[in-house]
Structures are given as structure tokens and as C-alpha cells.
Amino acid sequence: MMKVAISRLGFSVARRPYSRVEGFFGLKSLEVNTVLDIGANRGQFARIILTVFPEAQLYCFEPLPQVFEQLQQWAGEQARVQAMNVALGDECGSVDMFMHSNFTPSSSLLATTRALEETYPQVKEHRPQPVELRRLDDIASELALVPPILAKxxxxxxxxxxxxxxxxxxxxxAACIVETSIEGFYENQASFHDIYLLLSEAGFQYAGNLEQTYGADGRVLSLDAVFRRREEG
Incomplete structure (x- = not known):
């Protein structure tokens, strides 16, 4: 994730920290037992979510080997965190990831656009990194997923x-937190509308944003959207 910390590099972006969102947008009441942290990087979100659900089992997925080493070092010191060095998608195989050496959280399986490089110049420098790609449904059968489950x-x-x-x-x-770019930051990226439709069909309803990133002109660049399981009746 592109955190407030980017400001120290001289870029005009702002976010609202998770800790300031009272009740974690109602997710705290779910008493989550399992968290799927997809795109874990060094475990920034995992550290936060453990303060919200300290008894939950966390499964963290991070494909970049160099970043995974840092994640694994932290996860190995935790009682209920398992880290996996894999990317997730809708197929399986080995693929090249665009690794942004100067800011690894922006690394992607998709190429960056000029809009992202102009907004965050440090992402211009990247190199291909082979990673393993698997489907979440295939991996989930190997895990002990105790509900309620939260996916990020x-x-x-x-x-x-x-x-x-x-x-x-x-x-x-029971709920999903999905970071999505409003600006066209990656080639062939999913739009918020795409994500909304997919999760709506899967039984979720949009519940608001945990965070938003703003450009210098006030435009929303990206957001962390919350989707909760739709209640029947």
C-alpha cells in the first residue's frame, strides 16, 4: 500500500490511517478468526490487523522473494501468522512481476502507466522478477480457514x-478489504466498478472506505474499499 510515509519523499498524497477509523468500519464486531492478507508486502497490514483481532490466524501472501524474506522473518516470530511466497490470480504458473525496487508496495503483475510514474516517480525504475502464480481456491483447500474470515x-x-x-x-x-486505484495506474487494471460487480455477485455489499489517497489537486487516486457479506432477508 502507498502509505502516508510517502510524503517524506516529497509527494503530495494523504491517507487516513486505519487506527482513526472507529470500530474499523464495523468489522471489529465480526470477531474474525481468520485473515487472508493477499499482497502482504513486509506485513504492514498484518501488524495492524493483529491489534484488531489478536487471536486470529493470519495467512499472508507475498510473491517478491526479497520482500518475502522480511515478511517471513516477522511472521516466524508470531504464533498465528503463516507467510507464503506466492502471487494469486485466476491461473497457475510462473510469471514475471514488475518489481519496483525503490518502492516495492507498488510492484505489480501489470505494467505501470504514465499516470502512476508521474504521480510517483520512484516507480519508473523496475525490473522483471519471476514469481509463482496460483489460485486462492487451490491454496485454500490446504489451509485451516475458521470463520468468520476477513480477506484483504x-x-x-x-x-x-x-x-x-x-x-x-x-x-x-464475512468481509473483504480491497485496495483499488481510481486513476489508471496500471495497464488493464481492474476498475472499482469491476470489483464492485464481482463482489456483489459473490454476495457482498459495499460498506465504505477505510482509507483514501488524494492527489495534490484533491482528486481521489486510490482507496481501500470495505465489502461486507450481504445479510439475507
Missing amino acids: LDVQGYEDRVIRGGLETLERC
Whole structure:
């Protein structure tokens, strides 16, 4: 995720920290037992969510080997965190990821656009990194997923592929947090509308945003959208 910390590099972006959202948008009441942290990077979100659900089992997915080493070092010190060095999508195989060496959270399976490079110049420098790609539904069968389950997706434009490859698993989730770009930051990226339709069909309803990133002119660049399981009746 592109955090407030980017401001120290001289860029005009702003976010509202998770800790300031009272009740975590009602998610705290779910008493979550399992968290799927998809696009975990070094475990920034995982550290936060453990303060909200300290008894939950976390499964963190991070494809970049260099970043995964840092994630694994932290996860190995935790009682209920398992880290997996894999990317998630709607197919399986080995693919090249665009690794942004100067800011790894913006790395993606999709190429960046000029809009992203103009907004965050540090992402211009990137190189291909081979990673393993799997489907969430295939991996989930190997995990002990105890409900209620919370899924978080931070995959830089690849959200629709992750959702399609994990529909059976996501249909077991009580809520999803999905970071999505409003600006066209990645080639062939999923739009918020795409994500909304996919999750709506999977039984979720949009419940608001945990955070939003703003450009210098006040435009919303990206957001962390909350989707909760639609109540029947």
C-alpha cells in the first residue's frame, strides 16, 4: 500500500490511517478468526490487523522473494501468522512481476502507466522478477480457514483476477478489504466498478472506505474499499 510515509519523499498524497477509523468500519464486531492478507508486502497490514483481532490466524501472501524474506522473518516470530511466497490470480504458473525496487508496495503483475510514474516517480525504475502464480481456491483447500474470515486484497490492479481465482473461498468470507486505484495506474487494471460487480455477485455489499489517497489537486487516486457479506432477508 502507498502509505502516508510517502510524503517524506516529497509527494503530495494523504491517507487516513486505519487506527482513526472507529470500530474499523464495523468489522471489529465480526470477531474474525481468520485473515487472508493477499499482497502482504513486509506485513504492514498484518501488524495492524493483529491489534484488531489478536487471536486470529493470519495467512499472508507475498510473491517478491526479497520482500518475502522480511515478511517471513516477522511472521516466524508470531504464533498465528503463516507467510507464503506466492502471487494469486485466476491461473497457475510462473510469471514475471514488475518489481519496483525503490518502492516495492507498488510492484505489480501489470505494467505501470504514465499516470502512476508521474504521480510517483520512484516507480519508473523496475525490473522483471519471476514469481509463482496460483489460485486462492487451490491454496485454500490446504489451509485451516475458521470463520468468520476477513480477506484483504492489495494487488495493484490485479484484484479482478484474484477474485475470479478465489470465488469459492471469498464466498466463505464475512468481509473483504480491497485496495483499488481510481486513476489508471496500471495497464488493464481492474476498475472499482469491476470489483464492485464481482463482489456483489459473490454476495457482498459495499460498506465504505477505510482509507483514501488524494492527489495534490484533491482528486481521489486510490482507496481501500470495505465489502461486507450481504445479510439475507
